[in-house]
Amino acid sequence: MSAGHFAHPALFYRDEREYLAGVVPFVRKALAAGEPVTVAVPTENLRLLREEIGADDAVRFLDMREAGRNPGRIIPGVLRAFADVQPPGTPVRIVGEPVWAGRTAAEYPACVQHEALINAAFQGRTATILCPYDTRRLDPRAVADAHATHPVIVDAGSGRERDSDAYDPEGVIARYNTPLPPETDALSALPALSVTFAAEELGEVRHLAVGEGARHGLGRPRLDDLALVVAELTTNSVVHGGGSGTLRVWAADGHVLCEVRDKGHLTDPLAGRRPPVRDRCGGRGLLMVNLLADLVRVHTGPEGTTVRCWFAR
Numbered sequence: 001m002s003a004g005h006f007a008h009p010a011l012f013y014r015d016e017r018e019y020l021a022g023v024v025p026f027v028r029k030a031l032a033a034g035e036p037v038t039v040a041v042p043t044e045n046l047r048l049l050r051e052e053i054g055a056d057d058a059v060r061f062l063d064m065r066e067a068g069r070n071p072g073r074i075i076p077g078v079l080r081a082f083a084d085v086q087p088p089g090t091p092v093r094i095v096g097e098p099v100w101a102g103r104t105a106a107e108y109p110a111c112v113q114h115e116a117l118i119n120a121a122f123q124g125r126t127a128t129i130l131c132p133y134d135t136r137r138l139d140p141r142a143v144a145d146a147h148a149t150h151p152v153i154v155d156a157g158s159g160r161e162r163d164s165d166a167y168d169p170e171g172v173i174a175r176y177n178t179p180l181p182p183e184t185d186a187l188s189a190l191p192a193l194s195v196t197f198a199a200e201e202l203g204e205v206r207h208l209a210v211g212e213g214a215r216h217g218l219g220r221p222r223l224d225d226l227a228l229v230v231a232e233l234t235t236n237s238v239v240h241g242g243g244s245g246t247l248r249v250w251a252a253d254g255h256v257l258c259e260v261r262d263k264g265h266l267t268d269p270l271a272g273r274r275p276p277v278r279d280r281c282g283g284r285g286l287l288m289v290n291l292l293a294d295l296v297r298v299h300t301g302p303e304g305t306t307v308r309c310w311f312a313r
Helices: 014-033 043-053 071-083 108-121 138-150 169-175 199-215 221-240 285-291
Strands: 009-013 037-040 057-062 092-096 127-134 152-155 161-163 194-198 245-250 253-264 295-301 306-312
Touching: 009 037, 009 092, 009 138, 014 043, 014 071, 014 092, 014 127, 014 306, 037 043, 037 071, 043 057, 057 253, 071 092, 071 108, 071 295, 108 138, 127 138, 138 169, 194 199, 194 221, 199 221, 199 245, 199 253, 221 245, 221 253, 221 285, 221 295, 285 306
Parallel strands: 009 127, 009 152, 037 057, 037 092, 092 127
Antiparallel strands: 152 161, 194 245, 245 253, 253 306, 295 306
């Protein structure tokens, strides 16, 4: 692999046999070349690969259902966390499967945006990230989106590789930057909290959010995570979002959700997805939000920004 070369192929598979045929040689090629390799895939596929590859200490195995439950966490917490600790210029290989059939409708748009943003996050780096897609079980929309987020498509059954004629990561990012659906608390008898805030109310708002989270059944240490997330988002609103904002907290589908709206505009699609830069103060608030919450969805534009976070009860 030449220095600075980045590859991001999608691997289309239909069954376990094709999955192993597409992924295992990729991993073994890395091992043979002495290249660092990590595998981050859902639980059931992780089990398959462990059995086939064996307990090789040179392979880092991660369960994507845990490490990548929040798609916004994958680039800084999985991919770059692995690639950035390698010596400069070292080629790395990663198997990353962020989209699986069990993903919820709320999670899916964040998954697609993640896949599109990988290309910018690794621009100019020497790495190959292989992303498997189960074309038999996934919705056809997910397969179509994979063509738009990956420059190369590999068919695991035939081994054939081709350029994607639908590749358009910037278009995908824009297409999924849509207003978030209205909040619902249909499964809760408790009404949603809604409160506006400015700089002088930040401490009180954080206290209200934690109390509301507890009222909806969120326990420790998740209440501490909620407090940190609310503190970061509301502070960002005061500093970067016009000096004020609106906080909402409610419960739905086994989660406590918090949402902060303000008049700011996020112009950097990778905001919150870059690892922290050593010796640089600031710029870590949205990153912390992604690392702590179970899901983060963002809608931003000239009219303002909404950040919504999920915490499992």
